[in-house]
Amino acid sequence: MVKICCIGAGYVGGPTMAMIALKCPDIEVVVVDISKPRIAAWNSDELPIYEPGLDDVVKSCRGKNLFFSTEVEKHVAEADIVFVSVNTPTKTRGLGAGKAADLTYWESAARMIADVSKSDKIVVEKSTVPVKTAEAIEKILTHNNKGINFQILSNPEFLAEGTAIEDLDKPDRVLIGGRMTPEGQKAVAALKAVYAHWVPEDRIITTNLWSAELSKLAANAFLAQRISSINAMSALCESTGADVSEVAYAVGKDSRIGPKFLNASVGFGGSCFQKDILNLVYICECNGLPEVAHYWKQVVSINDYQKTRFVKRVVSSMFNTVSGKKIAVLGFAFKKDTGDTRETPAIDVCHGLLGDKAQISIYDPQVTEDQMKRDLAMNKFDWDHPQHLQPQSPTAFKQVSVVWDAYEACKDAHGICIITEWDEFKKLDYQKIYDNMQKPAFLFDGRNVLNVEEMRKIGFVVYSIGKPL
Ligand code: NAD
Ligand code: UGA
Numbered sequence: 001m002v003k004i005c006c007i008g009a010g011y012v013g014g015p016t017m018a019m020i021a022l023k024c025p026d027i028e029v030v031v032v033d034i035s036k037p038r039i040a041a042w043n044s045d046e047l048p049i050y051e052p053g054l055d056d057v058v059k060s061c062r063g064k065n066l067f068f069s070t071e072v073e074k075h076v077a078e079a080d081i082v083f084v085s086v087n088t089p090t091k092t093r094g095l096g097a098g099k100a101a102d103l104t105y106w107e108s109a110a111r112m113i114a115d116v117s118k119s120d121k122i123v124v125e126k127s128t129v130p131v132k133t134a135e136a137i138e139k140i141l142t143h144n145n146k147g148i149n150f151q152i153l154s155n156p157e158f159l160a161e162g163t164a165i166e167d168l169d170k171p172d173r174v175l176i177g178g179r180m181t182p183e184g185q186k187a188v189a190a191l192k193a194v195y196a197h198w199v200p201e202d203r204i205i206t207t208n209l210w211s212a213e214l215s216k217l218a219a220n221a222f223l224a225q226r227i228s229s230i231n232a233m234s235a236l237c238e239s240t241g242a243d244v245s246e247v248a249y250a251v252g253k254d255s256r257i258g259p260k261f262l263n264a265s266v267g268f269g270g271s272c273f274q275k276d277i278l279n280l281v282y283i284c285e286c287n288g289l290p291e292v293a294h295y296w297k298q299v300v301s302i303n304d305y306q307k308t309r310f311v312k313r314v315v316s317s318m319f320n321t322v323s324g325k326k327i328a329v330l331g332f333a334f335k336k337d338t339g340d341t342r343e344t345p346a347i348d349v350c351h352g353l354l355g356d357k358a359q360i361s362i363y364d365p366q367v368t369e370d371q372m373k374r375d376l377a378m379n380k381f382d383w384d385h386p387q388h389l390q391p392q393s394p395t396a397f398k399q400v401s402v403v404w405d406a407y408e409a410c411k412d413a414h415g416i417c418i419i420t421e422w423d424e425f426k427k428l429d430y431q432k433i434y435d436n437m438q439k440p441a442f443l444f445d446g447r448n449v450l451n452v453e454e455m456r457k458i459g460f461v462v463y464s465i466g467k468p469l
Helices: 013-023 036-042 054-061 072-078 104-116 133-141 164-169 182-195 209-240 244-252 273-286 290-317 345-355 369-377 406-410 430-435 452-458
Strands: 002-007 027-032 066-069 081-084 121-125 150-154 174-178 204-208 326-330 359-363 400-402 415-418 442-445 461-464
Touching: 002 013, 002 072, 013 027, 013 054, 013 066, 013 081, 013 164, 027 072, 036 066, 054 164, 066 072, 072 104, 081 104, 081 182, 104 121, 104 133, 121 133, 121 182, 133 150, 133 209, 150 182, 150 209, 174 182, 174 209, 182 204, 204 209, 209 244, 209 273, 209 290, 273 290, 290 345, 290 415, 290 442, 290 461, 326 345, 326 406, 345 359, 345 369, 359 406, 369 400, 406 430, 430 452, 442 452, 452 461
Parallel strands: 002 027, 002 081, 027 066, 081 121, 121 150, 174 204, 326 359, 326 415, 359 400, 415 442, 442 461
Antiparallel strands: 150 174
16 A cells, blocks of 8 residues: 655645545555644544535545544655645745745755655655755755655645635646656656546646746746736726726637636735745846846735725725724635635735724634734734744734624724625625615725625715726
8 A cells, every 4th residue: 555644734735635535545645744733623523724625525534544643753754655735935034035935844844754764755845845946855855865765756736725625626737747867757657646546647747847846836926917917907997997897808708818817806815826926036036037036026016006005995985094983894814715814915904904093893704813813913924934923912903803793894884895705795785784884884895796886876885996986
């Protein structure tokens, strides 16, 4: 029986390994993590992440060929294939701070693999890493030269949160990069055989190591670039009377462009787009390509501009001040169908409103009050560095209340900001909400989930991204 061990039981390690276990009953999969609470949650009925369909997959193989454990070294030592799916955050200090990837977690995992291994292993980069990381990892793995053969592969993950199970079940492609040596190609074939249990062969792409590493950064940069492009257009739509939804539809009908990822929004969030683009920018700078770096940096700059623009619109519409006014924030997660708040635009919007002394009342169906308050207290980039978490400052939160109902959040509010496109926000009784608000009642739809005309008929003053004012 082939044994797989995955280091890192997070948003990627947990679901990807659960899918491998489901599709490959002949393979034993152990997911290990240094975080005891995370592993305890994976072994409980309350999984540590909310992801549609994940519970069923985990429950059908946990205890059979899928295990979660904190005995990191033991399971790494026993494995034939070791996936490394640890976090690779943006550096917060030192060389490249604010841009470069912090590979501390990756390096410590690689050193541990080198120390505990007694047999040959395939080590798979599952985390998103800078191009050429495999070269550094190889040096670490072979530093004590125990005569063990390590083959390093790059197998980046393309799942999106909220649709992880669907994405893993029917991936557009699986990408495997390896050394072009006979041993390297043997390792590529071994990993390909794992995915071939359920992924059609023509969807498994094999490349050299550097192409695989760079393709992951490139894919995220291209996806985010589409959002920044349509968001840039949304600003022009508002100034000209064009409607961004109509523009996106017309543009996306061109089969060379395609309709996906053209939804204008308050800005993209999530743990990866910004981090990976900044990392790409840093790599370009290090390779003496300032023009290329500048090009990609603009994707992040437009995203920051979009979030700032939204807050400015709220404040300027409400007679240039929100001081002391109650604003309901509907949605805190970075997108619907996830409880993940990493780099969510809600944080920037709330900071902007709090800076103007608003009283904010937040509702999200999946995010806890503790999580929101931690997020609002944290410095930029610190969320992925558990050791740097700042203690909460109680005074900062006199202006924030977190409620478990959208109607409660909106009661007596002067304005509503929709930040996450949860389906339930489309179905609320907006007449009832309007009746219970201060007048004039403002509605700022950061996700274009509502029909502007209907809302205006009720009486709301509506601002929707990229729509005629
Ligand atoms: P995460 O923070 O949810 O999980 C990482 C886990 O690794 C944590 O539980 C942490 O405790 C553990 N860990 C860190 N160092 C460890 C060590 N030395 N030994 C054992 N465990 C250790 O992160 P994630 O969202 O799963 O992302 C992981 C990687 O995958 C990142 O590089 C990310 O860019 C990439 N990625 C993420 C997504 C996504 O949707 N979240 C998608 C594709 C790729
Ligand atoms: C993204 C990519 O889609 C995945 O392929 C990739 O594996 C992953 O990053 C990663 O490397 O972590 P994810 O961040 O989970 O996945 O979610 P997306 O669906 O890409 O959404 C990212 C952000 O963009 C969200 O805030 C979303 O609301 C926003 N978005 C998305 C828009 O504003 N408009 C769109 O048209 C699409």
